Amino acid sequence: MRSYAKSIALYEKTRRHLAGGVSSNVRYASVPVPLFFARGEGARLHDVDGNVHIDYVLGNGPAILGHAPRKVIDAVAASLGEGQLFAAQNPRETELAERLCGLLPGAEVVRFSTSGTEAVLMAFRLARAFTGRDKILKFEGHYHGWSDQAYISARPPLNEAGPANAPVPVAGSPGMPASVLGDVAVCAWNDLDLLEQTLERHRGQIAGVIMEPVMVNGGAVLPAPGYLEGVRALCHKHGALFICDEVITGFRVGLRGAQGKFGVTADLSIYAKAVAAGFPLALVAGRRDVMDTLLDKGVMHGGTYNGNVQSMAAGLAALDILEADEGKVYVDLETRGTELMQGLAALAKKHRLPILVQGMPAIFQTFFTSGPAPRNYREAAAACDRDAMLALHAALQEEGVRAQQAGKWFLSTAHDKPVIEETLAAADRAMARVARA
Ligand SMILES: Cc1ncc(COP(=O)(O)O)c(C=O)c1O
Incomplete structure (x- = not known):
């Protein structure tokens, strides 16, 4: 033993x-x-x-x-003497942003954060600001971080979750205000008919539909053939943004994540985890018109550690390895x-x-x-x-x-x-x- x-x-x-x-x-x-x-x-x-x-x-x-990983820690070690945070830009951000936009599906622009939870919150705010709507539609069994807004029906007890074809939002933790549940619609995954019904029920209210493109946290379940394309089409029919949470799948299931694998492009995508091979880095990538609301509409996104020198160095070094030979x-x-x-x-x-x-x-x-x-x-x-x-x-x-x-x-x-x-x-x-x- x-x-x-x-x-x-x-x-x-x-x-x-x-x-x-x-x-x-x-x-x-x-x-x-x-x-x-x-x-x-x-x-x-x-x-x-x-x-x-x-x-x-x-x-x-x-x-x-x-x-x-030797090359990543060497790159980070070499950057340590340059400082960590300037409350300003550093040139590695320019390079990493450019390379990510050249690589990731639908990434016209990116914005860096530090954790997946924070990047999800940024995507929610962008979707709401862009559409002028308040509600986010998410799927049972999908985890998008531990925030009040996202930790809903990630692993709900079935006796609290309502009927399978019309689940009710379930807060994942004590301490979450009941009011957050009103801004979320929950749907069963992998079923386009149910999604359409849910979008109809909340007609004109859904800002964005977020999902893990492979339901990793709910059991590594693959999307049914045609499902992701169908979700994208339904989102656009209903004026909602399609948000792919690639925090796990990104840089893991393939160089261009699940979207690259399944040939679908979201309006906004969230990456974290593997992108910097162990260092704290997350990002939202997506449509320029949506991301531009950060500047045009003054949508607030902050974070003291965003774009810090070591995370940028780690991201660049990881990308060198992951991108080599296509x-x-x-x-x-x-x-x-x-x-x-x-x-x-x-x-x-x-x-x-x-x-x-x-x-x-x-x-x-x-x-x-x-x-x-x-x-x-x-x-x-x-x-x-x-x-x-x-x-x-x-x-x-x-x-x-x-x-x-x-x-x-x-x-x-x-x-x-x-x-x-x-x-x-x-x-x-x-x-x-x-x-x-
Ligand atoms: C799909 C997904 N989204 C978001 C998150 C939250 O990321 P973080 O733990 O970096 O806040 C996780 C974390 O496991 C995740 O698996």
């Missing part, structure tokens, strides 16, 4: 002064306690007890190049991810465990279900045997593989063939354990 004695002791000590012992609630999802790591290197993390983990959490997505790294990432997905599915079959592996090679989900692949949040919630998921998570951790407790697996370019093979050998032992239990 692996020992976590030092993590347990540190957690007890940390709780005395750091509320809850963590800096993000997401980090509670760990056994036996939120673990403490000493360092990360490539595909591996080393915890304070000396356990080594092949890491498929990757900071919940950003570490697309693995931990401590995104060659993504070909390898897809090959490795496919091997891992297929390998895990084959192992589940071998051990007679009802595990469904779904998603995309660079970000996928393992579900315990023998039913059909879920298409939306409610189906994913029904398909998920949480106890079995937790048992598999614990068994994998014991064998040296760290996946998200909820069953998500992120891949990086550091997960090469030997790492995938080592992972599958560990997963074989872990599933044998779960099957025995």
Whole structure:
């Protein structure tokens, strides 16, 4: 048995002064306690007890190049002596903005922020200012950050969520004012008829329709063929902006994100996480006429750390690697991810465990279900045997593989063939354990 004695002791000590012992609630999802790591290197993390983990959490997505990617940290290190923040512009912003506009679908202009949550809020404000409408339409099971305006129906208890064809908005946390629910319409994802009905119900009121183009947070569910194009058309028919939250999918499922993969272009897009390979950077990219409201209509967007020197340096260095040879790294990432997905599915079959592996090679989900692949949040919630998921998570951790407790697996370019093979050998032992239990 692996020992976590030092993590347990540190957690007890940390709780005395750091509320809850963590800096993000997401980090509670760990056994036996939120673990403490000493360092990360490539595909591996080393915890304070000396356990080594092949890491498929990757900071919940950003570490697309693995931990401590040499070229990125060298570029950031070289920039440190220049200063961090000038409350003014620095030339790296010019270069990064230009390169992103040359690359990303629909990116006529970009604006930098620091976290995905903030960039989502900027997109909401832009959509409202541009359309003169107040409501945002979002989908059940989609996560767009923890703000009052966005943390609605991200993971609603089904007994509070209303009927499947007309869900009611559910606040995700105590402390959120009930008034925010009035500015949100919620719809089931992957169903154009329901979207049309919802847009009709809120005719003339919806400023923007936001979604994860692949519902990663709700179970790595892919959009049905034609769905994204259909959403875009319905948005425009109803005078609403189509907003793609590519915080996870951007720079992960392909060089041009999910929009590049599925051949659709949003009016506004939000990127964060992988864009700077682990450094804090987020952005809204989109139509010039919408983004210009920042200047023309005086739409307020601020942030002390926006465009800081080190995040810009990290973004540029990450882009150098990701863009090389027209995104060659993504070909390898897809090959490795496919091997891992297929390998895990084959192992589940071998051990007679009802595990469904779904998603995309660079970000996928393992579900315990023998039913059909879920298409939306409610189906994913029904398909998920949480106890079995937790048992598999614990068994994998014991064998040296760290996946998200909820069953998500992120891949990086550091997960090469030997790492995938080592992972599958560990997963074989872990599933044998779960099957025995
Ligand atoms: C799709 C999506 N949007 C927005 C966010 C919020 O980003 P951040 O945690 O950087 O605030 C997340 C975070 O996981 C996310 O997955």
